[in-house]
Amino acid sequence: SISMISFFMPTNAFSKYDVDKNVSLGLNIDNLSKIMSRAxxxxxxxxxEHDNKLTLEFSGQSKRRFRTQLIDVRKSVDKEPSVQFDADVEINGETLKExxxxxxxxxxxxxxxxxxxQFTIDCRGDSGELNEEHLSDGNSIKKIKTEKNAEATFNLQFLENMVKSCPxxxxxxxxxKSNEPLKLTYKxxxxxxxxxxxxxxxx
Incomplete structure (x- = not known):
């Protein structure tokens, strides 16, 4: 696959969390996104979860209940890539967005x-070139830890979609890691x- 997302929310992030046993729920992400956009x-x-459906109830001045069908994802969910990264960089989210x-x-x-x-980006296209450097002791970089130099090229549209939700x-x-999948994490x-x-x- 080209991209993958892993989302973790601890139990203390919920006002109430009542789960008797571990359970996996498969959802169509497009359907879920449309429902969540109505919050x-x-x-x-x-x-x-009940009868192979997930109920999402929004409660405020009124109560609205959406029900969406669960799907079987036991055979189709890929494991997270196992990569020993050569470099770890912590950069200000707004800096990376810009x-x-x-x-x-x-x-x-x-x-x-x-x-x-330093952390460097390079772009080359028909309209021109861009080079941008951020030193390890600069305001935008919190940490650079390297075992050895690492460099790889990625699709910009995917990367732009990934960083835009960072607060x-x-x-x-x-x-x-050179020519290996990128891992990008934020809270x-x-x-x-x-x-x-x-x-x-x-x-």
């Missing part, structure tokens, strides 16, 4: 490179989102 300010959400926006002006792909001293003020952790409240993105390889 209103000030509403609480109750989720219940960096990605800069890159979309000149190319559809972005090359990320990490050394012990202002948060840092994004990047795991990088949203109590939850943690992890993305994996396969590198772009010229055919």
């Amino acid at each position: 209103r300010d000030g509403e609480s959400l109750i989720m219940k 960096l990605v926006k800069d890159a979309t002006i000149v190319s559809e792909y972005i090359s990320l490179k990490a050394t012990k001293d 202002a003020g948060n840092y994004i952790s990047i795991g990088l 949203v409240g109590e939850a943690q989102i992890t993305y994996y993105l396969a590198p772009y390889m010229e055919s």
Whole structure:
């Protein structure tokens, strides 16, 4: 697969969490996204599973209940990639968002490179080139830890979609290994989102 997402929310992020046993629920992400987009300010959400359906109840000035069919994903869910990354970078989320926006002006792909001293991006396209460097002791970089230099190229559209939900003020952790999948992690409240993105390889 080109990309993967792993979402973790601890039990203390819920006002009430009542689960008797471990259970896996398969959901169509497009259907779930459409339902969640209808949430209103000030509403609480109750989720219940029954008869192979998931009920999502929004409670505020009124109560609204959506029910969506569960799907069998036991055979189709891939495991998270097992990669020993050569470089780990923690960069300010807003900095990375702006960096990605800069890159979309000149190319559809972005090359990320990490050394012990700096984090660098390179883009080349028909309209021009972009090079941007962030030193390890700069304001945007919280940490760079490298076993050895790492560099890989990725699809910009996927990367842009991955970083856009990072809240202002948060840092994004990047795991990088030359020509291997990228690991990108950040917090949203109590939850943690992890993305994996396969590198772009010229055919």
